Amino acid sequence: MEAAALRYTNVSVGYQGTPVVTGVDLELSAGQRLALVGPNGAGKSTLIKSILGLAQILAGTAVVLGNPPARARGLTGYVPQTDTLDADFPVSVRQVVMMGRYRQLGWWRPVRAADRQAVERALDRVGLADRARHRFGTLSGGQRQRVLLARAIAAQPRLLLLDEPFNGVDAVSQEAIVRVLRELSAAGTALVLSTHDLAVARDLADLVCLVNGRQWAVGPPAETLTAGPLRRTYGSSAIDVADGRMVLVEP
Amino acid sequence: MIEPFAVPFMGRALAEIALLALICGPISVFVFVRGLSFVSDALTHTVFPGVVIGFVAGGLDGVFTGALVAGVLTAVLLTVLTRSARLSDDAATAVVLTAMFSIGVVLVSRRSSYTSDLTSFLFGRLLTVTPRQLAETAVLAGVILVVLLISVRALLFRAFDPAAAAAAGFRAGWLDLLLNVMLALVVVAAVRAVGTILVVALLIVPAAAARMVTDRLAVMAVAGAGLVFAAGYGGLLLSWTASLRYGVALTSASAVVLLLVLSYLVLLPVRLLRDRRRGVVPVPAERTSPHELVG
Numbered sequence: 179m180e181a182a183a184l185r186y187t188n189v190s191v192g193y194q195g196t197p198v199v200t201g202v203d204l205e206l207s208a209g210q211r212l213a214l215v216g217p218n219g220a221g222k223s224t225l226i227k228s229i230l231g232l233a234q235i236l237a238g239t240a241v242v243l244g245n246p247p248a249r250a251r252g253l254t255g256y257v258p259q260t261d262t263l264d265a266d267f268p269v270s271v272r273q274v275v276m277m278g279r280y281r282q283l284g285w286w287r288p289v290r291a292a293d294r295q296a297v298e299r300a301l302d303r304v305g306l307a308d309r310a311r312h313r314f315g316t317l318s319g320g321q322r323q324r325v326l327l328a329r330a331i332a333a334q335p336r337l338l339l340l341d342e343p344f345n346g347v348d349a350v351s352q353e354a355i356v357r358v359l360r361e362l363s364a365a366g367t368a369l370v371l372s373t374h375d376l377a378v379a380r381d382l383a384d385l386v387c388l389v390n391g392r393q394w395a396v397g398p399p400a401e402t403l404t405a406g407p408l409r410r411t412y413g414s415s416a417i418d419v420a421d422g423r424m425v426l427v428e429p
Numbered sequence: 430m431i432e433p434f435a436v437p438f439m440g441r442a443l444a445e446i447a448l449l450a451l452i453c454g455p456i457s458v459f460v461f462v463r464g465l466s467f468v469s470d471a472l473t474h475t476v477f478p479g480v481v482i483g484f485v486a487g488g489l490d491g492v493f494t495g496a497l498v499a500g501v502l503t504a505v506l507l508t509v510l511t512r513s514a515r516l517s518d519d520a521a522t523a524v525v526l527t528a529m530f531s532i533g534v535v536l537v538s539r540r541s542s543y544t545s546d547l548t549s550f551l552f553g554r555l556l557t558v559t560p561r562q563l564a565e566t567a568v569l570a571g572v573i574l575v576v577l578l579i580s581v582r583a584l585l586f587r588a589f590d591p592a593a594a595a596a597a598g599f600r601a602g603w604l605d606l607l608l609n610v611m612l613a614l615v616v617v618a619a620v621r622a623v624g625t626i627l628v629v630a631l632l633i634v635p636a637a638a639a640r641m642v643t644d645r646l647a648v649m650a651v652a653g654a655g656l657v658f659a660a661g662y663g664g665l666l667l668s669w670t671a672s673l674r675y676g677v678a679l680t681s682a683s684a685v686v687l688l689l690v691l692s693y694l695v696l697l698p699v700r701l702l703r704d705r706r707r708g709v710v711p712v713p714a715e716r717t718s719p720h721e722l723v724g
């Protein structure tokens with residue numbers, strides 16, 4: 179039987195011994211899409227970093243693709259938020275996507291034809307093949323996010339982690355990203371994405387995990403994105419509107 | 430008039446500059462993309478006490494060893510201090526910089542030939558480069574180029590996207606140490622020729638100037654090296670002509686650096702014109718690198 183893409187059992191994660199998120203119980207199989215939902219500073223990014231082995235597992239057991247997190251790095255892909263990157267960096271779109279191949283290539287092994295093909299295919303998939311020679315920073319925020327997605331795809335990961343992939347992203351790019359994510363999961367890639375956009379989570383995810391310092395609920399969107407769990411997670415910034423829908427406001 | 434570079438000391442000076450150009454072009458690209466200008470400045474200052482101790486202990490030949498030890502020690506110290514996050518990067522760097530530089534000044538002030546020693550350490554002796562010194566520079570240049578070639582991929586990934594590089598298994602701590610040590614080695618290679626004060630120009634200006642005319646990293650490295658060589662050639666010729674024709678004493682290292690900085694100023698409008706033609710909106714300078722451009 180194939181190992182689950184992700185299995186967290188009563189996990190606490192944090193940095194330098196200080197917990198950021200506690201009590202996380204998750205199980206994700208191949209091809210499933212998990213949305214981490216919570217307010218800013220809730221620990222969504224820390225949870226993602228812990229799956230990459232870049233944040234500490236302080237308690238519980240974390241298994242990523244049958245391995246401890248740091249050992250699974252060869253099988254996971256990571257898409258950071260584009261606004262964490264220097265837009266003035268002199269690097270082309272193609273070079274950025276090629277970075278996705280660096281893990282396999284290591285420090286100095288020369289780039290092969292297979293690597294170039296993987297890069298071109300990934301760019302093609304996100305619809306930016308014609309932008310390969312442009313400087314990364316000259317693209318729009320949404321296009322940059324698609325380039326970072328292409329970079330992750332170029333490594334052909336079995337588990338893909340995306341940190342707020344729709345932040346500051348225009349409608350065209352959002353549609354392109356959602357389409358690619360659906361294709362990937364249909365082909366068996368497990369997805370974990372953090373978002374504070376409930377509509378995105380409802381639309382895209384098979385599973386939703388509500389976090390804010392601890393895990394407040396986990397389950398299908400229909401059970402978790404409802405008044406009770408959302409109010410527990412968000413406190414006073416969750417407001418009921420008609421027919422049981424929730425609106426979130428910054429307190 | 431004698432062909433200047435046929436004179437042995439001028440020939441050696443040009444050869445020294447050519448070797449330095451080979452390493453300063455590429456290393457300055459990393460200084461630029463990582464925003465390590467302040468760290469470079471600190472390294473040049475902290476090598477100073479090493480230079481003085483080396484000189485006191487072993488004469489001119491001791492300078493190399495002294496600089497090497499001080500440079501590598503500083504590189505390690507700066508990496509550890511900035512990564513342990515006890516101090517902010519800038520504060521840690523500034524503390525190390527001022528402490529080491531004042532130690533150097535105290536040491537050199539104990540000597541009777543205080544002024545002339547200080548001047549030569551601070552501003553270099555480009556015209557008294559010895560064949561042995563040339564050989565040492567060549568070896569260092571070879572080592573630095575090979576290491577950079579091997580690690581260029583990892584260093585650039587870490588510079589562009591630290592989180593994704595770490596997620597792909599590249600260790601930021603070791604990469605930072607490696608780059609800092611390489612920077613220190615460049616300073617050691619250049620310090621006798623151009624002095625501790627001016628060497629920082631060789632680490633910062635080449636890539637910054639080349640960035641004005643290109644968006645490509647490889648082109649930046651090559652153009653940066655070309656700029657250093659051109660400034661070296663022009664600077665040496667300038668100081669030669671000034672002293673022979675007009676009796677003006679113009680330190681050759683200063684002339685070289687002056688031309689290098691001038692090239693930056695000349696290229697500045699080129700960048701502005703290019704940006705305007707392409708309709709690039711200036712992006713607010715929110716650098717993600719922990720090291721800000723200071724002084």
